[in-house]
Amino acid sequence: MKIITVLKQVPDAEARIRAGSGGVELDGVTFVIDGMDEYGVEEAIRLREAGHDVEIVALALGPARYEEAIRTALALGADRAVHVETDVELDPIAQARVLAEVVRQEGADLVFVGGKQADWDSAALGPALAEVLGWPHSDWTTELKLAGGALEVRHDTDDGQESLTLPLPAVVTTQQGLNEPRYPTLPNIMKAKRKELAKRSLDELGGAQPLTRVVAQEIQTRERRGRIIEGDAASAAAELVRLLRDEAKVL
Amino acid sequence: MILIVTAAVNGSLPKSALELVTVARELAGGAPVAAAVVGPEAAAAQLAGYVPQVRSLQAPELEPLRAEALTTAAQQVAAELGANTVVMSANRLGQSVAPRLAVRLGAALLEDVIAVSTDGGLRAKRYSYLARVTETVEVAGGGATVVTVKPNVFPLPEAQPGGSVAPFAPTFGAQDTRVTVGERSAAAGGRVKLEEAKAVVAGGRGLGSAEAFDQLVEPLADALGAGIAATRAVVDAGWRPYAEQVGQTGKSVAPDLYLALGISGAVQHLSGMNRSKVIVAVNKDADAPIFKIVDYGIVGDVAQVAPAIAAALEESQGS
Ligand SMILES: Cc1cc2nc3c(=O)[nH]c(=O)nc-3n(C[C@H](O)[C@H](O)[C@H](O)COP(=O)(O)OP(=O)(O)OC[C@H]3O[C@@H](n4cnc5c(N)ncnc54)[C@H](O)[C@@H]3O)c2cc1C
Numbered sequence: 001m002k003i004i005t006v007l008k009q010v011p012d013a014e015a016r017i018r019a020g021s022g023g024v025e026l027d028g029v030t031f032v033i034d035g036m037d038e039y040g041v042e043e044a045i046r047l048r049e050a051g052h053d054v055e056i057v058a059l060a061l062g063p064a065r066y067e068e069a070i071r072t073a074l075a076l077g078a079d080r081a082v083h084v085e086t087d088v089e090l091d092p093i094a095q096a097r098v099l100a101e102v103v104r105q106e107g108a109d110l111v112f113v114g115g116k117q118a119d120w121d122s123a124a125l126g127p128a129l130a131e132v133l134g135w136p137h138s139d140w141t142t143e144l145k146l147a148g149g150a151l152e153v154r155h156d157t158d159d160g161q162e163s164l165t166l167p168l169p170a171v172v173t174t175q176q177g178l179n180e181p182r183y184p185t186l187p188n189i190m191k192a193k194r195k196e197l198a199k200r201s202l203d204e205l206g207g208a209q210p211l212t213r214v215v216a217q218e219i220q221t222r223e224r225r226g227r228i229i230e231g232d233a234a235s236a237a238a239e240l241v242r243l244l245r246d247e248a249k250v251l
Numbered sequence: 252m253i254l255i256v257t258a259a260v261n262g263s264l265p266k267s268a269l270e271l272v273t274v275a276r277e278l279a280g281g282a283p284v285a286a287a288v289v290g291p292e293a294a295a296a297q298l299a300g301y302v303p304q305v306r307s308l309q310a311p312e313l314e315p316l317r318a319e320a321l322t323t324a325a326q327q328v329a330a331e332l333g334a335n336t337v338v339m340s341a342n343r344l345g346q347s348v349a350p351r352l353a354v355r356l357g358a359a360l361l362e363d364v365i366a367v368s369t370d371g372g373l374r375a376k377r378y379s380y381l382a383r384v385t386e387t388v389e390v391a392g393g394g395a396t397v398v399t400v401k402p403n404v405f406p407l408p409e410a411q412p413g414g415s416v417a418p419f420a421p422t423f424g425a426q427d428t429r430v431t432v433g434e435r436s437a438a439a440g441g442r443v444k445l446e447e448a449k450a451v452v453a454g455g456r457g458l459g460s461a462e463a464f465d466q467l468v469e470p471l472a473d474a475l476g477a478g479i480a481a482t483r484a485v486v487d488a489g490w491r492p493y494a495e496q497v498g499q500t501g502k503s504v505a506p507d508l509y510l511a512l513g514i515s516g517a518v519q520h521l522s523g524m525n526r527s528k529v530i531v532a533v534n535k536d537a538d539a540p541i542f543k544i545v546d547y548g549i550v551g552d553v554a555q556v557a558p559a560i561a562a563a564l565e566e567s568q569g570s
Contacts, residue, residue, distance in 0.1 A: 002492055006522070011380065013381060013517075013518050013519055014518065017380050017383050017384060019384065023386075024379075024380065024384055030313070035514060036500075041360055047568065062516070067294075068335065070293065079286070091359075091388075092350065092362070093350065093358065093359070093360050097354075110447075112387035113558070116378070116499065116500070117449075118381055118499065119377050119379065119380060119383065121363065121377070121378050121379045121382060121522075122362055122363070122379075123346040123347075123362075123382070124346070124350035124360055124362055126350075126355075127318065127347050127348070127349075127351050128350035128360075129355065130351070131322070131350065131354040131355060131386065132354055134426070136319065136345075136426070136428075136429055136430045137318065138430075139318075139346070139377065140343060141345045145260050148465055153380060156342045156343065156418065156493070156494075157344070158260070158342045158344055159260065160432070160433045160435065160436045160437040161435070161436050161439050162315075162431070162433070162436075163426050163433035163434045163435075164430050164431065164432055164433065165430065165431045165433065166429075166430050167429055174502040176483065177493065179294065180531070182433040199545040206285070210391070211358070211359035211360075211390060211391055211392060212359045212360070212361065212388050212389065212390055212391060213388070213389055213391055214386050214387070214388055214389075215374070215388070215389045216383050216385045216386065216387040217379070217384050217385070217387075218325050218384065218386075219383065219384060219385075220378065220382065220383060220385045222525070222526070223543075224530065224544055224545060224546050225545075225546040225547065226542075226543075226545060226546070226548075227546065227547050228542070228546070228547075228548045228549070228550060229548065229549050230536075230546055232563075233549075233552075233556045233559040234559045234563075235550055236549045236551065236556065236559070237549070237556060237558075237559035237560040237562065237563040238563045238566075239558065240547055240549060240560060240563070241563040241564055241566075242565050242567075243547055244508065244529070244531070245567060246548070248508075248528075248529045248546060249545075249547075250507040250508045250529050251448070251475075251508075251564075
């Protein structure tokens with residue numbers, strides 16, 4: 001069976017994000033493979049380790065710098081990778097249409113997508129990709145098992161958890177709790193350099209027409225009082241309660 | 252025509268459904284607003300107190316509710332009413348269905364929005380980069396649009412009684428029910444819902460243990476009528492259920508008061524609570540990053556400060 005794991009490369013969570021007149025400025029920022037996507041790579045590897053005969057293909061759509069994240073996935077255990085290289089900014093729906101074309105051409109049976117991307121703060125890519133492909137999906141998945149031609153999963157809902165059985169092919173969005181992603185080892189990082197990384201262009205895949213565009217970005221700030229209350233526990237607590245009641249008026 | 256699509260929770264409308272009315276009215280600018288409500292007719296009738304035209308959706312295929320079936324139903328109601336904008340809540344269900352609906356309608360998706368405007372084209376504000384950035388997104392071309400709305404951001408609408416409720420029976424295809432739903436478990440209830448709580452008491456690893464978490468956090472939450480939240484470190488340690496996790500991979504909350512106990516303030520946590528109106532932190536490390544975003548901070552040991560706050564609250568309420 002063929003598993004595709006979709007990857008994004010995003011600013012490191014600890015990176016300081018700045019904004020200029022043109023929006024978010026990312027030069028000098030350290031980029032990493034999106035933590036949410038690592039769960040998908042890890043899950044694919046675990047399926048192989050559990051004895052399933054799987055080929056794991058890492059798939060990414062983004063600028064040249066994405067190559068580093070793709071190499072990380074290869075070092076973790078993906079067999080080969082496809083990089084749709086473009087500097088064009090596409091919204092999640094437009095991305096889904098492009099990625100679906102690659103998934104179709106590859107003839108994949110299962111696609112993993114991170115549950116929420118750390119750059120767009122978007123959870124749309126997985127469900128949108130499933131819809132373009134005409135496949136079912138499971139979102140916010142925390143457990144997964146292959147059983148015959150079907151997928152048994154457990155996932156989070158608005159008010160708890162639910163077990164689902166999905167026929168394959170299917171899209172699964174991954175998150176914390178699904179597994180504990182491993183770290184790449186040095187020998188595997190070396191080996192990853194020789195694995196196949198195919199480049200595709202947007203044009204070859206039918207182009208893309210995003211229906212939304214980002215017109216402004218600003219750093220979100222909120223004025224905070226920043227007041228540290230001194231004193232022993234009892235007097236600081238009393239003062240806090242007074243301030244919450246009389247100054248902030250939230251009690 | 253603007254169409255609200257929502258589902259009843261335990262038989263009645265969630266607060267987030269009413270917030271959708273506020274957004275739909277803003278988007279409509281006087282044009283008609285309609286709603287499709289999955290669940291008992293009583294829930295549809297509730298919304299008819301705000302929206303002139305309500306479709307009540309009941310079908311065996313919608314029970315339990317699955318993403319593909321709801322997508323199909325929403326698409327058919329939109330077609331019947333000639334709606335070109337669909338508004339849903341950015342809860343898990345909405346975030347699962349809205350992208351599908353956008354693809355199916357060839358529509359633009361505005362996701363998890365915190366503000367909308369219609370002068371000079373449809374625009375929305377939303378957060379990105381782990382809620383560190385506020386971005387403005389514009390719909391190019393002015394075609395159909397699906398909007399998901401961040402819960403607890405928009406005010407509740409004024410009632411507009413007199414709306415009508417009509418049943419709507421969607422027709423489903425085999426693919427709408429191909430996913431089978433097995434066992435379901437609801438998150439432990441009892442306390443006020445985290446996303447709807449006016450006050451939240453949140454605990455981090457600094458509380459030391461599951462027992463200490465319960466002993467220090469629960470009395471405070473009781474005194475404040477607050478919901479309880481936890482960091483991922485706490486959830487990973489098994490001290491609290493995942494349903495209480497706040498942050499990038501958990502819930503996103505914006506209460507009037509967020510009281511953070513023994514929490515360092517990692518960005519993944521902050522992204523779920525940095526819109527809170529007033530933030531208070533108790534941490535023994537004066538350099539903890541959480542203090543950079545507080546309104547009030549106390550540097551000290553939670554084991555002493557948390558009970559002291561509970562006592563001070565009791566005293567203030569008593570007087
Ligand atoms: C992809 C990804 C997603 C993530 N998603 C989330 C998420 O959704 N939510 C989330 O919370 N995290 C998330 N994280 C994890 C996040 O990075 C932090 O590791 C986590 O928030 C830390 O939790 P904490 O503050 O409880 O623990 P710590 O960082 O260990 O902080 C404990 C704090 O307690 C203080 N302390 C210790 N003892 C005491 C005492 N006796 N009295 C007072 N203070 C004390 C310490 O000074 C310290 O500041 C995510 C990480 C990744 C990589």
